[in-house]
Amino acid sequence: MKKFDTNSNVYTVLYATVLVVIVALLLAVVSGALKPRQDANVLLDQKKQILASLNERNLKDARAEQLYSEQVREVREGELVWYEATVDGAHKYVLPMRGAGLWGPIWGYMALNEDKNEVFGTYFGHESETPGLGGEIVTEAFQKSFNGKHVLDADGQYVGIALMKSGQTADGQDQVDCISGATITSKGVETMLRTAILPYAEAGWFGAQPEDKAPAQEEVEPVTEED
Amino acid sequence: MALSEKTKQAFLGPLNANNPVVVQILGICSALAVTVQLKPALVMGIAVTIIVALSNVVISALRTTIPSRIRIIVQLVVVAALVTLVSAFLKAFAYDVSVALSVYIGLIITNCILMGRLEAYAMTNGPWDSFLDGLGNGFGYMWVLVVVAFVRELLGSGTLMGQRIIPRSWYVANGGFYENCGMMMMPAMALILVACVIWAHRGLNKEEKK
Numbered sequence: 001m002k003k004f005d006t007n008s009n010v011y012t013v014l015y016a017t018v019l020v021v022i023v024a025l026l027l028a029v030v031s032g033a034l035k036p037r038q039d040a041n042v043l044l045d046q047k048k049q050i051l052a053s054l055n056e057r058n059l060k061d062a063r064a065e066q067l068y069s070e071q072v073r074e075v076r077e078g079e080l081v082w083y084e085a086t087v088d089g090a091h092k093y094v095l096p097m098r099g100a101g102l103w104g105p106i107w108g109y110m111a112l113n114e115d116k117n118e119v120f121g122t123y124f125g126h127e128s129e130t131p132g133l134g135g136e137i138v139t140e141a142f143q144k145s146f147n148g149k150h151v152l153d154a155d156g157q158y159v160g161i162a163l164m165k166s167g168q169t170a171d172g173q174d175q176v177d178c179i180s181g182a183t184i185t186s187k188g189v190e191t192m193l194r195t196a197i198l199p200y201a202e203a204g205w206f207g208a209q210p211e212d213k214a215p216a217q218e219e220v221e222p223v224t225e226e227d
Numbered sequence: 228m229a230l231s232e233k234t235k236q237a238f239l240g241p242l243n244a245n246n247p248v249v250v251q252i253l254g255i256c257s258a259l260a261v262t263v264q265l266k267p268a269l270v271m272g273i274a275v276t277i278i279v280a281l282s283n284v285v286i287s288a289l290r291t292t293i294p295s296r297i298r299i300i301v302q303l304v305v306v307a308a309l310v311t312l313v314s315a316f317l318k319a320f321a322y323d324v325s326v327a328l329s330v331y332i333g334l335i336i337t338n339c340i341l342m343g344r345l346e347a348y349a350m351t352n353g354p355w356d357s358f359l360d361g362l363g364n365g366f367g368y369m370w371v372l373v374v375v376a377f378v379r380e381l382l383g384s385g386t387l388m389g390q391r392i393i394p395r396s397w398y399v400a401n402g403g404f405y406e407n408c409g410m411m412m413m414p415a416m417a418l419i420l421v422a423c424v425i426w427a428h429r430g431l432n433k434e435e436k437k
Contacts, residue, residue: 006292006294007295016297019304023304034318038322041319127330128330131264131266132380
């Protein structure tokens with residue numbers, strides 16, 4: 001091989017330029033080529049999440065598509081988006097939520113029964129919560145602990161659901177056990193359940209509430225393994 | 228294919244005598260972050276193995292052309308490009324895996340083992356040897372992560388790969404006698420466990436004690 005000075009300034013600058021252009025082109029081409037597939041995956045994942053909040057979990061791709069198209073319908077009204085579903089003949093509402101965990105964003109879907117009060121099912125997802133701690137919000141056991149809780153208080157005001165340490169009792173709203181060792185993520189879920197739904201409540205989505213719907217403080221079964 | 232002694236050493240060395248984590252003490256940062264549970268540890272190990280092997284090959288193939296003054300930057304660009312590519316392919320063809328990896332895939336770029344191998348091995352050796360060296364270091368990294376994650380998940384959550392090992396009825400909350408070890412969930416415990424692995428490893432490899 002011919003002796004070539006790879007340390008000259010011209011060579012260094014050219015090398016860096018060419019390398020960066022090649023890498024940029026490569027990444028742009030790949031990203032462009034894979035975009036449709038990625039978008040399809042994201043959309044399918046969203047459908048699966050909505051179905052999970054309707055207690056249809058661990059579905060195969062094709063089955064999820066089929067169930068979604070049979071059961072779920074997207075509704076848009078102004079700024080608000082929600083989903084209406086029919087499960088076994090009963091009408092359900094699914095509300096999307098976004099919030100903040102400890103390390104990054106968390107999100108979820110909450111399915112309500114026709115009375116827009118009792119929780120039918122929930123789904124939570126997160127980007128970067130600690131596995132084994134905050135990451136436990138994706139587990140079925142945690143998500144199922146919300147089932148049957150009520151999101152409205154005795155006066156029909158939207159209050160959400162509190163996440164409490166076992167032994168503590170929330171005042172005037174239903175509660176579930178928070179995840180031990182993951183207080184900030186748990187409080188993040190609680191805050192998300194309140195703030196993400198508030199725009200719906202303010203827009204009168206929950207409507208005039210029937211009175212005497214005071215949720216009794218229910219016996220909370222333990223969700224967490226610890227404590 | 229007959230492997231020369233040097234080639235064999237490139238692959239086998241990092242598994243034991245020259246392990247990146249327990250001997251070279253590289254990649255400790257991610258050993259803390261992803262070892263609370265077995266599954267992310269395993270996935271991270273596989274991802275790092277693939278990226279180290281591939282980037283080793285690329286850098287090794289380019290090694291005679293790289294201007295030495297900007298070689299670290301070139302290495303970084305190659306690693307970052309590969310990580311982005313792998314991440315894009317996962318998103319398109321294995322969405323579940325990419326969701327499971329989420330933040331870890333980005334962490335790979337900052338894994339010191341990568342830069343260490345590129346600088347120490349790929350810059351001075353051929354592509355095939357570099358490929359094996361990358362695989363060896365990846366696997367060497369993976370087994371340490373798996374050992375640490377095994378202990379942390381079993382004692383910290385009572386599960387393995389998300390499957391319950393310690394019966395629920397044993398727990399104090401359900402009238403039993405058992406409590407999970409909360410310490411295991413703390414990052415500090417990963418360091419202590421890595422130290423235990425290093426201790427055992429040094430004990431078994433007497434020739435290192437010089």
